Structures are given as C-alpha cells and as structure tokens.
Amino acid sequence: MQNIYWHRRAVLTAMAALAAQPTMAMDVHVVVHNDPFALGVASGDPAPDGFVLWTRLVGKGGSTLDRGAISVGFEVAHDSQFRRIVRKGEQVAHPAAGHSVHVELAGLDPDRRYWYRFYALGAVSPTGRTATAPLRADRFRLALTSCQHWELGWFSAYRDMIAADPDLIVQVGDYIYEQSYPDQPKVRAFGADDPRDLKGYRARHALYRTDPDLQEAHRLFPWLVTWDDHEVWNDYAGLANREGLAPHIFAARRAAAYQAYFEHMPIRPSLWRSLSTPRLYRGVDWGDLASLSMLDTRQYRSSPPCADPMLARNVRLDRCADRLRPDRSMLGTAQEFWVGQRLARETRPWTLLAQGVFFAPLALDASGDVMFSDQWDGYIAGRDRLLEHMAQPSVRNAVVLSGDVHSFWVNSLARAGSGHPIVGTEIVTSALAAQSPPPGRFGNVQDNNPHIRFSNVDRTGYVLINLDLEHMAAQFRAIDARSPQPKFDILAELHQDAGADIPTID
Structure with missing residues (x-):
C-alpha cells in the first residue's frame, strides 16, 4: 500500500x-x-x-x-x-x-x-x-500513425499526409522513443543518453519537435494522441517494467515522462488538471457520422501474465493459463466502464476506437496457444469484455485503430471461441519511421489466423481512412523512411460497406 x-x-x-x-x-x-x-x-x-x-x-x-x-x-x-x-x-x-x-x-x-x-x-x-468538428457530417478523413523513431527514419511521411488534407491526425503511440538501437542503421542521432528524468524527457520531446515535417503537420491540422510504451520505457505495464524496479522507483521515472508528454502535446488541460492521475482516454466525435474513443492501454493495465508482478517484457507465451484470468484488464476498471457507457449510448453509424497495441488474436503457431504477452492476447478477458460492448445493438460498424507492431494489418474481430459473430474490423498502421519486424516474427500468419484479412510486415508508412454514411475506405500508404526523398506506394486498399462484416482488400 x-x-x-x-x-x-x-x-x-x-x-x-x-x-x-x-x-x-x-x-x-x-x-x-x-x-x-x-x-x-x-x-x-x-x-x-x-x-x-x-x-x-x-x-x-x-x-x-x-x-x-x-x-x-x-x-x-x-x-x-x-x-x-x-x-x-x-x-x-x-x-x-x-x-x-x-x-x-x-x-x-x-x-x-x-x-x-x-x-x-x-x-x-x-x-x-x-478546425472545429462538425455538428453534422457526411464525410470524415483521418490519418492514422504510430511509432516514429528519430534515429531510424526521416519523418517525411508527414509530407504525404499533409497533401492528403485529413480532418484529423490520430497518433496511437510511440511518438518518441526513449532508447537507441545500436544494431540498426541510423539517418541521424539522438545526441544524448536515454532519458530517465524530467530534464531528459523534455529534451527528447523538444528534439522531435525540431523535425520540420512533424512540425508542419502539427501546424496545419488538429491531432488526437495517446501514448504507448516508448514515451516512458519499452514494454512497461502500469508500474511493471523491464528491470523489475520497485514501484516507488519506476513511478518517479513514469511521472517525469508523463509530465513531459503533456507539456509537449495539444491535449486539453481539463483532462489532467486536478485529477489523481493524468487521464488520456477521451472521446472526439465527428458530427453525427462517427464517434472516436481514444484509449490508454498502458497506465492502467494489469501486470503481464506468467511473469513476476513487477517485470514487464514482451515475450512469447506458450500455454500460459494466467492470461485467461477473468480479472485481467488492459484498460482498468474506470476506463472499461467509461468506454462501455459510450458504446451503450452510441447513435452514430461508425464507431472508432483508437488505441496503442495489436487488438485481435495473433497466434504464433498452429496450436493457437503461443502468442505475445504485450498485446491484447495477454489480456483476453479484458478484450472479450470490450468486444461484448462492441456487439451491442447500438454499435453498428465498429473499427479498432491500432499501431505498435511496425507493420500493416486488417483483422476481423470476434470474441474468443468458435461460433461467435464478427463484431468489428481492426486496422493496424505500420511504423511511420522505425525498423520492420525481423523475418518470421509472427509465424505463418494466414494459416494460424484465419481472421486476418491482410498483413504486410516489410514496409513502413501510415493509413489514410475515409468514412461516409455508407462506406469506409482505407489506403495503406508505404514509404522508405530512410530515403531523404521517398516515394509512396499504396500497398493495399480496404473497402467496407456499412453493415458488412468483412472488408474487401484490393
């Protein structure tokens, strides 16, 4: 206590x-x-x-x-x-x-x-x-982005994003990276050690804000942001951390990182002033067309399964029964209640939930019992509770927007077990500027995961999403972030009619 x-x-x-x-x-x-x-x-x-x-x-x-x-x-x-x-x-x-x-x-x-x-x-x-949001809308364009490492790539993807003229830029975490990767080729350097206190985190955020492409995207468009792990320390979960530091030690580092984050982000001060903990979960609704709930999947989550309570590292879980416990939560009690209430009161045709980490199941072998601990697979009960909320009659077209895994994905969403209906679609953006996953990291994706409709683990970039009353379209826009003058490729296009369970991928 x-x-x-x-x-x-x-x-x-x-x-x-x-x-x-x-x-x-x-x-x-x-x-x-x-x-x-x-x-x-x-x-x-x-x-x-x-x-x-x-x-x-x-x-x-x-x-x-x-x-x-x-x-x-x-x-x-x-x-x-x-x-x-x-x-x-x-x-x-x-x-x-x-x-x-x-x-x-x-x-x-x-x-x-x-x-x-x-x-x-x-x-x-x-x-x-x-710009202000509309009261009524017949269209909504948003750019979904995540994972921008200063040393591992230029932020020139924002030039393409600016040209697309989105209504909103949605950033779902890893806005900064706290660590360098010595084995990766670099286009520029942090020029400082990993941040551990307020001075260090302030300096890291300030360095990022000197990037001209990132700065211009902030100048021209409103943003909606949340954090993932690298804003503090890789893989942390609540107060559990990579080195198993005692809560009173890690809490000081986390509080410093949180403060620097709020100091550098266009977030409403009413969200964090006079509160016992800084709050990031909130709603931004686009007229009568779409609700958008931004979630915090780091601050309130249970400790990782099958690990020491204070140790948090993203590891492969093999038949870990601990992940099945009904009390395990990614969002925490208050945030789960908040999003459940929002979905119960939904009146709009499109329901968007933006959050930091891979949401759908991702089996790493044919048994279905091997998966990564840091994703929602480590918090199955919490995921099922959220999927139950998404299955309510008030929610007509649910779309989860995710990042973190440095790769593009489209997944159909249903509760665990056979026979449950599809209740939504997940769109996962790749890194805007970071390394791609090593070959074979996710195993034989299609054979082990029939609900996965599309994946590309080789390219970086962002996702451009267009909504209207009848249709959702998404472009998976890829870029070589290590090139100073990159060209964009459209890897795939998603199309999903309102009311349809499964999108088509061109």
Whole structure:
C-alpha cells in the first residue's frame, strides 16, 4: 500500500506543476535573441465549439528557458491574415511546466477552419491552422500513425499526409522513443543518453519537435494522441517494467515522462488538471457520422501474465493459463466502464476506437496457444469484455485503430471461441519511421489466423481512412523512411460497406 501511495503522490506532484499559477514575478518585458517558438505550434482534441492550442517557449537549441513565469498572448481568427480576430487573450507559461502553454477554447462555430498565433518575449509564433468538428457530417478523413523513431527514419511521411488534407491526425503511440538501437542503421542521432528524468524527457520531446515535417503537420491540422510504451520505457505495464524496479522507483521515472508528454502535446488541460492521475482516454466525435474513443492501454493495465508482478517484457507465451484470468484488464476498471457507457449510448453509424497495441488474436503457431504477452492476447478477458460492448445493438460498424507492431494489418474481430459473430474490423498502421519486424516474427500468419484479412510486415508508412454514411475506405500508404526523398506506394486498399462484416482488400 505504501508503494501505491507514493506513486499517486508522485503523479499528483507532477500534474500540479503543469497546472500551477506563478508565485514569482513574471518576465514581462524581457526580449530574447533566439526564437522562443522554435518548437512550433499545434492544436488538438477538436470539438464542435473549440479545441486546444499548444506551444512551448524554449531557449537556444530548444533548451529549457532559464526564466520565471512568462506572459504569452494568443489570437484566433477566421482568416490567415488575422483581419477577423474572434478570440484573444493571455496565458502564463510557468517554468514548472517547461514554459508550455495550453489554451482550451470553447464557444466557437462548428465545422469551421481557424488560424491562430502566439506572442511572447518580443517574438511571434508561426501561424497555425486548425478546425472545429462538425455538428453534422457526411464525410470524415483521418490519418492514422504510430511509432516514429528519430534515429531510424526521416519523418517525411508527414509530407504525404499533409497533401492528403485529413480532418484529423490520430497518433496511437510511440511518438518518441526513449532508447537507441545500436544494431540498426541510423539517418541521424539522438545526441544524448536515454532519458530517465524530467530534464531528459523534455529534451527528447523538444528534439522531435525540431523535425520540420512533424512540425508542419502539427501546424496545419488538429491531432488526437495517446501514448504507448516508448514515451516512458519499452514494454512497461502500469508500474511493471523491464528491470523489475520497485514501484516507488519506476513511478518517479513514469511521472517525469508523463509530465513531459503533456507539456509537449495539444491535449486539453481539463483532462489532467486536478485529477489523481493524468487521464488520456477521451472521446472526439465527428458530427453525427462517427464517434472516436481514444484509449490508454498502458497506465492502467494489469501486470503481464506468467511473469513476476513487477517485470514487464514482451515475450512469447506458450500455454500460459494466467492470461485467461477473468480479472485481467488492459484498460482498468474506470476506463472499461467509461468506454462501455459510450458504446451503450452510441447513435452514430461508425464507431472508432483508437488505441496503442495489436487488438485481435495473433497466434504464433498452429496450436493457437503461443502468442505475445504485450498485446491484447495477454489480456483476453479484458478484450472479450470490450468486444461484448462492441456487439451491442447500438454499435453498428465498429473499427479498432491500432499501431505498435511496425507493420500493416486488417483483422476481423470476434470474441474468443468458435461460433461467435464478427463484431468489428481492426486496422493496424505500420511504423511511420522505425525498423520492420525481423523475418518470421509472427509465424505463418494466414494459416494460424484465419481472421486476418491482410498483413504486410516489410514496409513502413501510415493509413489514410475515409468514412461516409455508407462506406469506409482505407489506403495503406508505404514509404522508405530512410530515403531523404521517398516515394509512396499504396500497398493495399480496404473497402467496407456499412453493415458488412468483412472488408474487401484490393
């Protein structure tokens, strides 16, 4: 109990720092000689009446500013020239929150494009562009992305994504990587050791935000984000971790990583201020066409099956009975209840659930009893409970959006055991920029997994998804992230009519 209390106290302290108001004199009239907006601007979590705007003030080379609280002005306009300003104000960038700024706006017009900018320290930020969600919609375009390793690939896939002009970019984890891979060829270097404290995680996020393609995608489109494991430490599960560190030790590292994540993401501050733990699960609905539930599959999950309670590594499980326990959960009690309530109240024709890890069963041999521990296969009871919610009459067309495995997949979803009906489709995006899985990692995929409709384990890229009232179409867009001037290939196209159980793959 003492370890759990310490963990809760560490997280409360970290989150309070992000919400704190300044208790010191503000640096109002100071002018700096570098660009304090070098990390760019971003927006996210769109609603029919608003969104959240983000920036972070930094020093030379993206370093943390050595200054007190700083007043930051902002403007939101109907036009890019700011002739028709609809909202303006000031917020305080506090050093305890890395001088990050989150402006949560409401009261704006639905289904409308807006432009925004920030002012501070005698400088003006780049002009950002974003949009509110519609009240009614007959189409929705989203880009699904995951897994971007700074050293292992260029982020030029965002150029293609920008050209596709999505309504929303959905990032389902591994936005940063905390570790280097010495055996992999590199296109650039982290230039620092693995982060373990707040200073290190801040620096890693700031490095990522200097990438021009990533920065431009944030500037032009609203994002919806969640974390997976590499934002903290590979394969962690709750407080279980790769080295089996005691909870009070790992909790400090996790709290630092969580704080740095919130400092750098366009996430509504109302999600994490005044809460006992930072919350990432939330809904973003696209008019009357689609609901989109973003889930957190790391913070609340049970410890990995058939392992020491504090040890978390992605390993092959062979006839592990522990994974069948009914109390095992990927989402935790509160999040399971929340998503169950959302699905029970569903009224839209398309129901999207975005989350970090491979959802469908993935048998690694013909017995069906060998699988990876880090995926939903290690949490079968939790998966079945979520599938039961997806099978409710209120849910007409369920689609799970996933990442993590550095490969493309399309899977049909049904509860464990024979005879259960298909209740949804899973679309898994490959890494945007990271290594592909080693040959043979997933075994004989098609023979061992008849519910898998498509897989490609050799290419990286992202998925572009279009929805309308009658149809879903998805393009699996591949790129060589190690090439500075890459060309895109469409590996496959998914088509699924509303009401159909099984998609077609061209």
